[in-house]
Amino acid sequence: MQSIVTRSEPPIRLRLDGIEVRFGGLVALEDVSLQVPAGSVVGVMGPNGAGKTTLFNVVCGFQRPRAGTLSFDGRPVRPAPHRLVRHGVARTLQGLGLFGGLTVLENVAAGASLSHRAPFVTSLLGLPSGARTQRAARDAAATLLDEFGIGDYAQSLPPALPYAVAKKVALARALISDPTLLLLDEPAGGLDSADIEELGTLIRRLPARGDGSRSVMLVEHNVDLIMSVCDHIVVLDFGKVIAAGTPDEIRADPLVAAAYLGGKDAA
Ligand SMILES: Nc1ncnc2c1ncn2[C@@H]1O[C@H](COP(=O)(O)OP(=O)(O)OP(=O)(O)O)[C@@H](O)[C@H]1O
Known part of the structure; x- marks a missing residue:
């Protein structure tokens, strides 16, 4: 008898829908949506002031969005730093906090x-x-x-x-x-290229540790690191998602080239 193997999509660990953050008259994030599937590494990149840190702060509960929803493992949440552990979320911050x-x-x-x-x-x-x-x-x-x-x-x-x-x-x-979702804020910040390469190898291995369903979301300035470790990348510019896709798709995206890769940050 022929056996039928069906491959199901991994569950969505983190989901953001229509996130908006304003600082006075400045729109720091506008209608930002993204998903982090179980077992994947998702990166958020963008030039200076694009909204990366603000987005990270929304997920960690440091910044309350004016509009939009978040869910962890399909459950709607209102994140707060002290509740992250309960949701199986751990984070590293730019300041190491040791x-x-x-x-x-x-x-x-x-x-x-x-x-x-x-x-x-x-x-x-x-x-x-x-x-x-x-x-x-x-x-x-x-x-x-x-x-x-x-x-x-x-x-x-x-x-x-x-x-x-x-x-x-x-x-x-x-x-x-043993988090199910690990959030990394600018992990490459302050490192030289050899250290960044080593860090990249380490991050790439993170989902496979344990039962293979751990997810990683990183917010990162360094294009090389994000391209080398991520399964999926979301690019922000002026608070809006201007592109989302695999590293190859992002590399080939003219909007990204114009907004970021072709600019001073491309070095
Ligand atoms: N607390 C705040 N009050 C007012 N404006 C803010 C605040 N935090 C961020 N902004 C503004 O919101 C926008 C997004 O900032 P954010 O720090 O999220 O960008 P970023 O992509 O992380 O930038 P960088 O790569 O330089 O760290 C910027 O215009 C910034 O000046």
Whole structure:
């Protein structure tokens, strides 16, 4: 008997519809809609002042839109920074926000307490609570640091870290909470081209970790990084979506070339 294999579309992890943000008379975002499917990397790019940070802030709940709706996993939400964890969302910000007095290992382990899955490191190991939970978190943190190639810095304090290492620490701390959606704000900011390439490889691997359904949304200025890691790209200009598609489609889009790639940011 012939078997029929049907390939279903991945569920939509994050969905924005008709988002509008105004600052006084300035329209920072106008009718912005996008989707981040499960297991995909979606990038938002655009020239200076296009609205990237504002959009990131809307998703994180730092900025309330004047119009439009958001949903996580099909459920309408009104995001707030303190509620992101509940939705399985973790983020890294441009400012790294590491605890200066804690070691790298402790910083990353601290992120485990933010897991939306009932303390996942505890349940993974079948452990009850307290000291064992902390030990499990530290073990998970050490594993992540090794995976990121920065295990040698486990006992260092953040102020002593090279910037590229500190960025990886911030990423590890977000990832240890096992988020279903990871939001990255300008991950390439302040990095040189070799570091950006390494970061790109790391980001590209993120959806495949765990059950393969993790999604990543990044807001990024660096065209090379966004082109190399994203499955789908949304381009903003003056607060509006001017193009959306695969990296190849975006590269070939004349509107994008005019607004961004052909401008001073194309370097
Ligand atoms: N708090 C604010 N008050 C007033 N205007 C703002 C505020 N935040 C952003 N804007 C304006 O909104 C527009 C979008 O800004 P936004 O920072 O989102 O752009 P961006 O794409 O992130 O830019 P960049 O790449 O330079 O960081 C800009 O014109 C900016 O000046």
